[in-house]
Amino acid sequence: xxxxxxxxxxxxxxxxxxxxxxxxxxxxxxxxxxxxxxxxxxxxxxxxxxxxxxxxxxxxxxxxxxxxxxxxxxxxxxxxxxxxxxxxxxxxxxxxxxxxxxxxxxxxxxxxxxxxxxxxxxxxxxxxxxxxxxxxxxxxxxxxxxxxxxxxxxxxxxxxxxxxxxxxxxxxxxxxxxxxxxxxxxxxxxxxxxxxxxxxxxxxxxxxxxxxxxxxxxxxxxxxxxxxxxxxxxxxxxxxxxxxxxxxxxxx
Amino acid sequence: xxxxxxxxxxxxxxxxxxxxxxxxxxxxxxxxxxxxxxxxxxxxxxxxxxxxxxxxxxxxxxxxxxxxxxxxxxxxxxxxxxxxxxxxxxxxxxxxxxxxxxxxxxxxxxxxxxxxxxxxxxxxxxxxxxxxxxxxxxxxxxxxxxxxxxxxxxxxxxxxxxxxxxxxxxxxxxxxxxxxxxxxxxxxxxxxxxxxxxxxxxxxxxxxxxxxxxxxxxxxxxxxxxxxxxxxxxxxxxxxxxxxxxxxxxxxxxxxxxxxxxxxxxxxxxxxxxxxxxxxxxxxxxxxxxxxxxxxxxxxxxxxxxxxxxx
Numbered sequence: 001x002x003x004x005x006x007x008x009x010x011x012x013x014x015x016x017x018x019x020x021x022x023x024x025x026x027x028x029x030x031x032x033x034x035x036x037x038x039x040x041x042x043x044x045x046x047x048x049x050x051x052x053x054x055x056x057x058x059x060x061x062x063x064x065x066x067x068x069x070x071x072x073x074x075x076x077x078x079x080x081x082x083x084x085x086x087x088x089x090x091x092x093x094x095x096x097x098x099x100x101x102x103x104x105x106x107x108x109x110x111x112x113x114x115x116x117x118x119x120x121x122x123x124x125x126x127x128x129x130x131x132x133x134x135x136x137x138x139x140x141x142x143x144x145x146x147x148x149x150x151x152x153x154x155x156x157x158x159x160x161x162x163x164x165x166x167x168x169x170x171x172x173x174x175x176x177x178x179x180x181x182x183x184x185x186x187x188x189x190x191x192x193x194x195x196x197x198x199x200x201x202x203x204x205x206x207x208x209x210x211x212x213x214x215x216x217x218x219x220x221x222x223x224x225x226x227x228x229x230x231x232x233x234x235x236x237x238x239x240x241x242x243x244x245x246x247x248x249x250x251x252x
Numbered sequence: 253x254x255x256x257x258x259x260x261x262x263x264x265x266x267x268x269x270x271x272x273x274x275x276x277x278x279x280x281x282x283x284x285x286x287x288x289x290x291x292x293x294x295x296x297x298x299x300x301x302x303x304x305x306x307x308x309x310x311x312x313x314x315x316x317x318x319x320x321x322x323x324x325x326x327x328x329x330x331x332x333x334x335x336x337x338x339x340x341x342x343x344x345x346x347x348x349x350x351x352x353x354x355x356x357x358x359x360x361x362x363x364x365x366x367x368x369x370x371x372x373x374x375x376x377x378x379x380x381x382x383x384x385x386x387x388x389x390x391x392x393x394x395x396x397x398x399x400x401x402x403x404x405x406x407x408x409x410x411x412x413x414x415x416x417x418x419x420x421x422x423x424x425x426x427x428x429x430x431x432x433x434x435x436x437x438x439x440x441x442x443x444x445x446x447x448x449x450x451x452x453x454x455x456x457x458x459x460x461x462x463x464x465x466x467x468x469x470x471x472x473x474x475x476x477x478x479x480x481x482x483x484x485x486x487x488x489x490x491x492x493x494x495x496x497x498x499x500x501x502x503x504x505x506x507x508x509x510x511x512x513x514x515x516x517x518x519x520x521x522x523x524x525x526x527x528x529x530x531x532x533x534x535x536x537x538x539x540x541x542x543x544x545x546x547x548x549x550x551x552x553x554x555x556x557x558x559x560x561x562x563x
Contacts, residue, residue: 052429078431090423094288095479104419108430113412140477156426 004065005030005164005195006051011060013043013050019058020046022219028197030065033190034212035200035226039239042217044199045086048166052083066163079108082162086169087149092142098152099137102128105159120159127155132181147178154182164195172201183209206230259502268388269498271396272455272513275448276494278403280468280486281410282448284479285441287469288421293348294333294442296462297355299449301332303362303458306383307369316379318395322450325383329446332358359458386457386510388498399451406444410483413440418479455498457510464490467517474528493517 004027013021021043028034036044049055051062053074063071066080074081082105099121106120128134131151136144144152150170157165165186171179186196190211200206206213206226213230215221215238222234259265286292302325309324310316332354339350366381382390410417420427420437428434445465452461472485497513526533 054425054428078429081429083426083429085423085425089425091288091290094422095473095477095482096418096422097477101422104415104422104426104430107415107419107427108432110415112416112432116415160430 003030004028006197007061007063007065007071008051009061009063011047011050011062012058013046013055014058020218021050021057021216024060024216024220026214026220026223028195028214029212030195031190031193032211033186033196033198033209034214035198035206035210036214036216037200037203037206037238038216038221042238044216045168047216048083048168048197048199052081052166064164077164079160080163082157082160082165084153084157084165084167084170086172087146087153092144092149094141096141097137098133098139098141098144099124099128101141101152102155102159105156108160123161124155124159127158128152130158130185131155132177145175147174150174151178151181154185158185162194165189165197167196167198169199169201171198203235255503259499264389265498265502267393267396268391268455268502269495271391271399272388272494272498272509273491274396274400274403274494275452275455276464276468276490276492276513277487278399278406278448278490279452279464280472280488280490281407281483282444283465283467283490284469284472284483284486285410285417285421286445287466287473289441291441291445292462292466292469293351294336295445295449295465297336297351298329298333298446299453299458299461300355300362301358302326302329302450302453303383304328304358304365305362306380306453307362307365310369310380311365318392318454321383322453325453326446326450328358329450362458382457382508383453384457384459385508386453386455386460386513388455388509388513389502391455395454402447402451406447409440409444413437417441455509456513457508460510460514463514463517464493467514467521468493471517471521471524474524474531477530489517489520493520 006028008024008026011021011024011026012019024047036047038044046055050057051074053062062074064074064077064081065071066077069077069080102124103116103121105127106116106123110116110120125134125137128137131154133148133151133155136148136152141149141152154167154170157167167186170182174182186198189196198210200210207230210226212224213226214223215229215234217238221238222229283292283295286295305324305326305328306321307324308328309320312324313320336347336350336354339345339354340347343350345353366384369380379387379390416427416432416437417440419430420432420434420441424434424438427437448465449461452464456464468486468490469482471489472482475485476482493513493516496516498509500516501507501509501512524532529535
């Protein structure tokens with residue numbers, strides 16, 4: 001049995017009074033590449049955001065286990081957890097350059113008030129080279145294509161030099177070249193012993209890309225290694241019904 | 253000419269120009285963050301909603317002490333913005349609708365109270381209406397000193413929190429995952445916007461203050477893709493508008509300062525929108541035509557070639 005990097009216990013999340021995630025208990029294996037899959041609106045992004053305390057869960061616990069922490073709350077391990085949001089979440093006309101955005105990945109380690117130093121810029125430039133974007137360093141970010149934006153976001157997360165990487169649909173709407181670059185880098189991270197968790201939408205590539213799979217549709221439908229849990233039965237059950245969790249139990 | 257020289261060496265003019273110039277600089281810098289965070293409309297709501305606070309403060313205290321009046325402005329502005337946030341969060345009314353409803357009802361209340369005050373038999377009553385359009389000439393040395401002190405504090409804070417404000421303005425969610433308390437950054441940003449607006453009420457007025465917040469940022473963004481340059485340019489544009497507007501309104505009689513400042517600013521915005529070498533209307537039009545021509549040429553060449561083969 002391999003260890004768990006993130007352990008969820010009875011995680012329940014609601015927007016206003018509508019439950020989006022119902023009683024999810026789950027462990028993400030350390031040093032593995034895990035896909036979170038499920039239909040649109042199943043609560044995949046919500047799951048990630050709740051793990052990062054970006055949304056306050058109604059109940060439940062999220063605990064992180066790293067080399068020097070065991071079952072620690074998120075706030076103690078923030079610097080070790082990198083997050084790649086969906087790239088539609090920011091204003092790409094913001095007056096800043098590609099290298100600048102990647103350097104932002106260093107800000108957490110710097111802490112309040114300290115400026116980014118030359119070493120930070122160098123690390124940022126290295127990450128930019130890893131995603132094949134070094135020639136774009138001085139470009140304004142609005143000039144990038146969707147795939148290039150996604151690669152910049154990944155480079156920013158890499159610059160954090162974290163142990164756990166959480167990515168929200170990094171392959172949505174990107175070109176083949178970007179997909180290959182991103183997946184190669186994620187596999188490199190796993191080879192270095194890091195934990196990678198990806199919200200994924202393409203069932204065709206799950207077996208090729210991932211070690212572990214988690215099926216979500218409002219509640220946990222199934223989880224396990226791709227070889228054992230990625231079955232037609234689990235896929236069908238997850239995608240078959242619109243799950244309306246909580247409504248029954250909320251009514252007397 | 254002599255008149256101009258006399259004006260420039262006039263002590264009051266110097267004080268007022270210093271005040272409005274610095275206010276413009278501050279508005280440019282703070283307004284850049286406000287527009288990047290898409291919060292410039294809140295500045296608009298805040299300034300309009302300040303009017304009843306000014307009137308009520310005068311009614312309660314009975315004299316025109318700027319500190320009390322601005323204190324009243326601050327309180328009613330904050331109540332209004334809290335009300336807007338609360339309505340758009342808790343009810344089904346959308347943010348923009350909540351904003352216009354609250355903004356206009358507070359402003360209406362302010363106008364009613366001002367009319368009431370003008371009917372009172374109180375020697376002090378005159379001049380409160382300057383807060384509507386702004387009258388920079390009524391700025392006192394002490395007002396300018398207070399503005400300089402608070403404004404310098406804000407500028408130092410912007411320098412100290414350079415990277416924090418930048419990453420927060422660009423991507424607040426990511427900023428939170430980096431371990432920064434975004435609640436603190438949001439509070440600092442809001443406080444900077446509120447203070448700037450409140451300080452602008454006397455010289456620019458409640459109606460046009462938000463223009464001084466938004467205009468310099470919009471103009472500056474046209475000329476650069478770097479936040480640092482945009483901030484410096486926005487500050488510069490705001491300062492030039494402030495000084496030039498004050499100058500123009502001092503030459504003539506009965507020219508309110510606020511509208512004049514905003515007119516100068518509008519001119520800068522217009523020039524920036526049209527002539528910016530990268531984002532301007534002219535260059536975009538030229539580029540579009542160039543591309544169209546190139547495409548047409550490509551298609552024609554292709555047709556010619558296929559016609560040749562057909563033969």
